[in-house]
Amino acid sequence: MIRYLIKRLVLAVLAMVAVSVLTFLLFFAVPTSPAYVMCGKQCTAHDIAQTEQRLGLDQPIVVQYADFMKGIVAGRTYGSGELAVHCDAPCLGFSFRTNEPVTSILARTVPATTSIVVGATVIQLVVGVGLGMVSALRRGTAFDRAAVGTSLVGASMQIYFFGPILLLLLVYQLHVLPTPGYTSPLADPGMWFEQMLLPWLTLGFLNSAIFARLSRAQMLETLAEDFVRTARAKGLSRWRVYARHALRAAITPIVTTAGLYLGAALGGAVITETVFGVNGLGRASVDAVNQLNLPVVMATVLLAAFFIIVMNVVVDMLYSVIDPRVRLG
Amino acid sequence: MRRRAALAALSALVLAGSLAACSKNTGTGDGGGNEHHSEQTSAIATDPKDSMGPAAAVKGATTGGTFHYLEESDFEHLDPQRTYIVDAMAVEHLFVRTLTMFKETGDGKVTLVGDLAKTPGKDVKGDCRQWRFTLKSGLRYEDGSPITAADVAYGVARSFSPDMSEGPTYIQSWLTGSDDYNATYKGPYNGGAKVPPGVTVDGDDTITFTFKQPQCDMPFAASMGVTAPVPAAKDTGTKYDLRPFASGPYKIDKYLKGTSLTLVRNKYWDAKTDAVRHAYYDTFVATFGDSDVQQTQRMMASNGDDANATMYENVPAALLPKVLGDPAVKKRMIQGLSPFVSYLAINTQRVTDLKVRQALNYAMDRGAYLQARGGTITGEPATAILSPLTIGYQKYDPYPGGTHGDVAKAKELLGGKKPKLVYAYRNDSKNQPLAAVVKNALERAGFQIVLRPIDKASYYDQIGAKNNPYDLYLNTWGFDWPSAATVLPPLFNGKQIQPKGNKDYSYLNVDDVNAAIATNSAMHADKAAPEWAKLDKTIMTKYAPVVPIIATSNVTLSGTKCKNVVLSHVIGTPVFYNAYLAR
Numbered sequence: 047m048i049r050y051l052i053k054r055l056v057l058a059v060l061a062m063v064a065v066s067v068l069t070f071l072l073f074f075a076v077p078t079s080p081a082y083v084m085c086g087k088q089c090t091a092h093d094i095a096q097t098e099q100r101l102g103l104d105q106p107i108v109v110q111y112a113d114f115m116k117g118i119v120a121g122r123t124y125g126s127g128e129l130a131v132h133c134d135a136p137c138l139g140f141s142f143r144t145n146e147p148v149t150s151i152l153a154r155t156v157p158a159t160t161s162i163v164v165g166a167t168v169i170q171l172v173v174g175v176g177l178g179m180v181s182a183l184r185r186g187t188a189f190d191r192a193a194v195g196t197s198l199v200g201a202s203m204q205i206y207f208f209g210p211i212l213l214l215l216l217v218y219q220l221h222v223l224p225t226p227g228y229t230s231p232l233a234d235p236g237m238w239f240e241q242m243l244l245p246w247l248t249l250g251f252l253n254s255a256i257f258a259r260l261s262r263a264q265m266l267e268t269l270a271e272d273f274v275r276t277a278r279a280k281g282l283s284r285w286r287v288y289a290r291h292a293l294r295a296a297i298t299p300i301v302t303t304a305g306l307y308l309g310a311a312l313g314g315a316v317i318t319e320t321v322f323g324v325n326g327l328g329r330a331s332v333d334a335v336n337q338l339n340l341p342v343v344m345a346t347v348l349l350a351a352f353f354i355i356v357m358n359v360v361v362d363m364l365y366s367v368i369d370p371r372v373r374l375g
Numbered sequence: 376m377r378r379r380a381a382l383a384a385l386s387a388l389v390l391a392g393s394l395a396a397c398s399k400n401t402g403t404g405d406g407g408g409n410e411h412h413s414e415q416t417s418a419i420a421t422d423p424k425d426s427m428g429p430a431a432a433v434k435g436a437t438t439g440g441t442f443h444y445l446e447e448s449d450f451e452h453l454d455p456q457r458t459y460i461v462d463a464m465a466v467e468h469l470f471v472r473t474l475t476m477f478k479e480t481g482d483g484k485v486t487l488v489g490d491l492a493k494t495p496g497k498d499v500k501g502d503c504r505q506w507r508f509t510l511k512s513g514l515r516y517e518d519g520s521p522i523t524a525a526d527v528a529y530g531v532a533r534s535f536s537p538d539m540s541e542g543p544t545y546i547q548s549w550l551t552g553s554d555d556y557n558a559t560y561k562g563p564y565n566g567g568a569k570v571p572p573g574v575t576v577d578g579d580d581t582i583t584f585t586f587k588q589p590q591c592d593m594p595f596a597a598s599m600g601v602t603a604p605v606p607a608a609k610d611t612g613t614k615y616d617l618r619p620f621a622s623g624p625y626k627i628d629k630y631l632k633g634t635s636l637t638l639v640r641n642k643y644w645d646a647k648t649d650a651v652r653h654a655y656y657d658t659f660v661a662t663f664g665d666s667d668v669q670q671t672q673r674m675m676a677s678n679g680d681d682a683n684a685t686m687y688e689n690v691p692a693a694l695l696p697k698v699l700g701d702p703a704v705k706k707r708m709i710q711g712l713s714p715f716v717s718y719l720a721i722n723t724q725r726v727t728d729l730k731v732r733q734a735l736n737y738a739m740d741r742g743a744y745l746q747a748r749g750g751t752i753t754g755e756p757a758t759a760i761l762s763p764l765t766i767g768y769q770k771y772d773p774y775p776g777g778t779h780g781d782v783a784k785a786k787e788l789l790g791g792k793k794p795k796l797v798y799a800y801r802n803d804s805k806n807q808p809l810a811a812v813v814k815n816a817l818e819r820a821g822f823q824i825v826l827r828p829i830d831k832a833s834y835y836d837q838i839g840a841k842n843n844p845y846d847l848y849l850n851t852w853g854f855d856w857p858s859a860a861t862v863l864p865p866l867f868n869g870k871q872i873q874p875k876g877n878k879d880y881s882y883l884n885v886d887d888v889n890a891a892i893a894t895n896s897a898m899h900a901d902k903a904a905p906e907w908a909k910l911d912k913t914i915m916t917k918y919a920p921v922v923p924i925i926a927t928s929n930v931t932l933s934g935t936k937c938k939n940v941v942l943s944h945v946i947g948t949p950v951f952y953n954a955y956l957a958r
Contacts, residue, residue, distance in 0.1 A: 078833030082876075087377055087459055087855075088544045088865075091876050092555040096537040127565035129538045129612045143451065145613055146632065154633055213669070218676040225673065227664055228634070323664035325633050333448065338832045 047366075054362070058355040065351045066344060070111050073340050079103060080338040084143060100125055101140075114139060114344065138348070139341025141334075148345040151330055156349075158228035159326035161238070162245045162318060163311040169250025171304060174257025175297075181258070182265035183288065193258060200255025209248050209321035216244065226322040245322045249315070253307070260303060264296040271295070294368060301364050309357030313350025377460045377853075418477070418766055418857060419487045419495050419594055419900065426489035427511075429646040430478075430653055433939050433953055440956035441658040442937070443684035445670045449633045449663045454616040455600030456534040457541040461946040462687055467600060468652070468952050469638055469659060470621040474508050474527060474582075474597040477856075478651045480953060481941040485857060487594055488650045491522065491604065491622075495594040503589035503899065508597070510580040515643035516606065517621040524582040525570070526604035529563060532571045534601045536562030538613055543855060545596045550574065552587030569607060589897040595856035624654035624952075636661040655955035667691045674932035675704050682934040683956050685709070685949055690930045692749030698932065699752065709940055710752060713929045713947025714762045715853040717754075719813065719922040720838070720880035725846050726796065730788045732919040733774060735847075737785035739922050740816035742778035747812045754925040760866070760911045762926050764944045766857050767904025773916045785820035795823040799838060799845035802828035809849065839877045850880050851927070857945060858900055859907030864892050866921075867914060881920035888914055 081097040082089070098104045101124070102113060113122065117137035124131045124140050131147075133140055138148040177197065181190040216222045224240050231238040268274065269292055277287045314328030327346060334342035365372045420426060450463040455471045458464055468476075476490035487495050492508035499505040514522040533539060535547055535557045547556035550573035563569045570576060575583045584593065609620040618627055624646075625638035638659040646654070665673065667688035673681045675698065690698050690708075698704050719739065721732050741756035748754065755763075758772040776784060796817075800810040807828075814824040827845060829837055838848045855861040864871075869884025871877070888910070895906045914920065929947055933940050936957045943950045 076830070076832065078830075078836040082836045083832060084541070088548075088554075089876060090554050091873060092558070093537075093540050094876065096540070096557075100538065125538055125613075129536065129564050131613060144449075144632065145616060151633070154631070210668075214672060218672050218678065221678050225665070227662070320666065323666065323669050325664050330633075336832065 054359050061355055062348060062351055066348055069344055069347045070107065073343060074107055076338060080340060083338050138345040141339055141342050143337050143339050148341045151342060152345060155325060155327045155330045158324050159312060159315055159328065161228060161242055162315055162324065162326065163308065165242055165246040166249035166253065167308050169246055170253040170257050173250065174254030175261045175300060177258040178261030179265055182262045182269065197255035197258040200252050201259065203252055205248060205252055205317050206321055208252065212244060212248055226324060228324050245318055245324065249318050257300065261300050264299055265292065268292045268296040298365060298369055301368065302361050305357045305361035309354040312353040314346065418485050423494050425486065426494055426650050428649040430650055433653060433955060436655050436955040437958055438655050440656045440683060441660055442656040442951065442954060442956060443680055444661040445665055445684055446661060446663055446687040447666055452541060452616050453619055455603035455619060456530060457539050457616065458600045459542050461948045464946050465948050465950050466661060468950060469625045470623040470627065471600065471603045471619060472622040473600060474602040475594055476598050476651050477945045479941055479943055479950065481939065485944050487598065490651065496597060503591040505583060505585045506593045507581065507583045511648045513645050513648050517626040517641045517643060519643045522604045522622055523579045524576045526606050527582050527602055528570045528574050528576050529607050530603050530605040531574060531601055532563040532569055533605060535560055535571055536564060543599045543601060546601050549586040549590045550584065591899045592858055592860050595858060598856065624652050625659060634663060652952040668694065671932065674934060677934040682936040685933045685937050685940050686931050690932060695749045695752060707933045709929065709931045709933060709942050709949050711928060711942045712764055713927050714764050715851050715927045715947060716757050716762050717849060717851040717924045717927060719924060720848055720850050721920055722846050722882060723920050724882045729919060731794050734785040734788040734820060735817065736774035736919055736922050737776050737781045738817050738820035739924060740779050741924055743812050743816060744809065744924050747808045752928065752930055754927040757923040757926045760914065760921060760923055761859055761862060762854065764857055765854060765859055767908045769908040771912055780816060782819045789821055793821045793823055795825065796846040797825045797827055798847045799827040799829050800849060801831045801834040803831045838880055840875050841872060841877060841882060848880065853947060860896060863907060863910060864896065868892050883918055883920040885918065
């Protein structure tokens with residue numbers, strides 16, 4: 047297990063270095079300098095040169111990359127003298143545009159995205175997997191048909207359509223819920239919950255459709271397997287067979303899908319955040335790309351990669367717990 | 376100043392824009408965009424009494440409540456010396472004072488009055504080279520300490536720092552006589568003097584600026600954030616952006632960057648010292664996140680706190696019919712001309728034939744262009760370079776062809792030729808449909824238009840390169856104050872053309888225009904105004920280096936309880952110092 051973890055960790059670091067190099071190279075392929083985007087209306091060539099020098103943009107790419115990496119490990123200082131700004135390790139750079147360490151941007155956007163994504167994941171797993179399991183066991187009944195029908199609608203619906211309709215109805219017209227947004231749960235847990243409810247329900251409902259269909263199919267397949275019949279033949283009760291044997295066998299692909307979903311969504315729920323006006327990681331990264339804000343682009347891309355890699359490891363480890371046949375090594 | 380691009384929160388160099396304007400304008404118009412603009416010769420208050428407080432009470436205004444403000448993304452800067460974008464300018468009026476300020480009460484008049492200063496400045500020798508400002512007494516910061524002339528000088532000094540160069544640079548360039556104003560003096564940091572070169576401070580209340588050349592627009596320039604007072608002891612360098620020290624009626628209570636800004640009353644502000652601001656509501660809360668669509672829907676519903684809110688973003692074209700179709704909502708519209716004018720720049724280095732450039736002017740279909748933006752409520756056809764809100768503006772139409780152009784006249788000028796021209800545009804959702812409109816309009820007259828999309832981040836960088844390979848491209852420009860001095864010189868002074876980073880996008884470089892720019896720049900604002908209007912006409916009739924298309928309008932909404940939110944003709948966005956909340 048330990049050896050496995052170390053091996054995965056090394057691979058993860060290598061993957062992230064590759065991602066960072068690629069992002070850097072792609073960024074410098076853009077035929078303009080971020081200094082232009084930052085410069086005021088009366089920008090002169092002299093201003094551009096000074097800005098580039100201050101941000102280190104006049105250095106060769108290799109030097110800039112090395113500085114960036116050094117910042118992560120040891121921190122960095124921008125500018126000199128009285129106006130020097132120190133960015134503590136792990137320094138992911140300094141946002142060109144908003145003049146703040148990238149880590150402060152992450153610190154305020156990651157909690158918002160995490161809130162949305164984790165809440166929606168709970169809903170989609172409980173509702174989706176629950177629905178799927180029950181439909182599999184009640185196959186062919188009215189319940190099954192209703193559940194399959196609903197999930198088909200959910201799976202084909204888009205959040206940018208469904209979200210605004212719910213907003214219009216529940217927030218603007220009926221005033222049942224406050225305008226979505228992010229309030230720290232530490233500051234006001236009630237407000238946090240109320241503001242998050244709509245994004246959770248919307249995203250949770252739409253994604254649960256996929257999980258319902260997936261778990262129904264998995265469960266049906268498992269129920270047809272020999273070991274289920276054997277267990278039943280040995281006299282185990284029906285529910286015991288379903289809950290302890292069949293479910294455990296059926297759930298592995300669901301865990302994989304859920305884990306990868308979660309990893310990808312944590313990297314930024316761009317559409318959800320835009321629809322509901324929540325300032326999360328997804329919007330921050332889109333803004334950064336549009337504004338050529340390299341340090342923020344780098345940080346968000348790396349963070350997204352990090353989430354996916356971590357969730358992959360978590361999924362692999364969960365496998366070994368759920369299914370004793372799987373050995374990590 | 377600039378306006379922020381509404382779409383997707385990217386406030387790249389989009390609409391270069393600015394301060395604003397003067398002229399009779401009915402403000403919240405009838406929706407037709409047909410307000411009358413009567414000519415105004417000067418906007419500077421001559422009677423010192425006009426600069427004294429308190430501002431005349433707004434009829435029916437009540438005190439108290441929390442005013443809400445919605446915008447898609449946070450301000451780029453709140454540090455007054457670094458502010459150049461209109462959204463932040465409007466909010467900074469509430470907590471930052473400057474030497475002078477434009478007073479707008481909603482009756483369409485724009486008057487420049489002394490804000491910190493007793494008058495809008497004194498031209499000491501009558502040659503515009505030396506300007507003196509005397510501070511009012513009783514001015515205090517949020518901690519009760521007095522505001523001094525030395526603090527104003529220190530604020531100006533800060534604006535020289537290369538680390539804070541985002542703001543306007545007029546005063547710095549005038550003081551040093553060079554566009555590279557911070558080549559030697561780099562601000563008060565790292566041992567730099569606390570008073571910049573050319574500035575002298577006498578006692579606690581007198582500050583004098585001495586310029587290398589006559590700068591008659593100094594009273595206007597002094598209204599920008601560069602002259603905001605900053606006590607040296609409170610200066611936190613680049614971090615000042617997060618917590619500027621208040622001199623206005625409000626101060627910052629809480630600023631969660633990217634999320635919200637809360638202002639509360641500054642009890643040391645004395646209304647008797649302020650000719651412009653009212654402070655009717657107790658708290659001002661700006662919240663960031665909602666898109667233009669969401670903001671419009673919230674305003675239309677005007678539910679709960681939203682009744683006390685005003686939105687920043689323009690109502691998107693798709694929702695305009697709904698807003699205009701509901702009289703109760705339409706009544707709450709804040710609509711009117713803004714100082715920004717969109718025009719097609721013609722690269723005169725490539726399109727050298729005057730007749731071709733004139734034909735382009737005849738062929739343009741301004742009606743279709745407005746239609747693509749959402750209709751006549753979003754602007755009005757423009758035939759002059761200057762905005763109708765500019766002091767001294769004269770309406771004229773050198774190439775008359777009505778709203779949809781005169782195709783026959785354009786064909787006649789082309790004489791059977793079919794010039795092939797390359798049209799470059801910012802490749803985003805706003806400019807793609809406009810490109811189609813421009814192409815269709817010009818091709819009616821026989822032009823062959825090749826469309827060249829350009830990455831949106833590098834658009835201005837590319838069209839600002841002297842040897843760019845394009846013939847036509849759109850630009851939007853707004854004045855920094857309602858004088859042509861901040862429009863015609865940057866756009867048509869051929870002497871400033873550099874290999875890169877130009878604003879003179881048509882690359883016009885002709886002696887008579889360059890000379891007229893130099894002459895007008897040395898005249899007092901009231902005398903210069905008609906001269907600038909004349910030059911506008913000369914440029915268009917003699918050289919036709921651009922095709923003016925539209926003067927843009929602001930279309931936003933307020934909630935049902937928000938009263939007296941005035942659309943500024945100077946910055947083209949709602950201002951909040953007159954507003955109050957109905958009970």
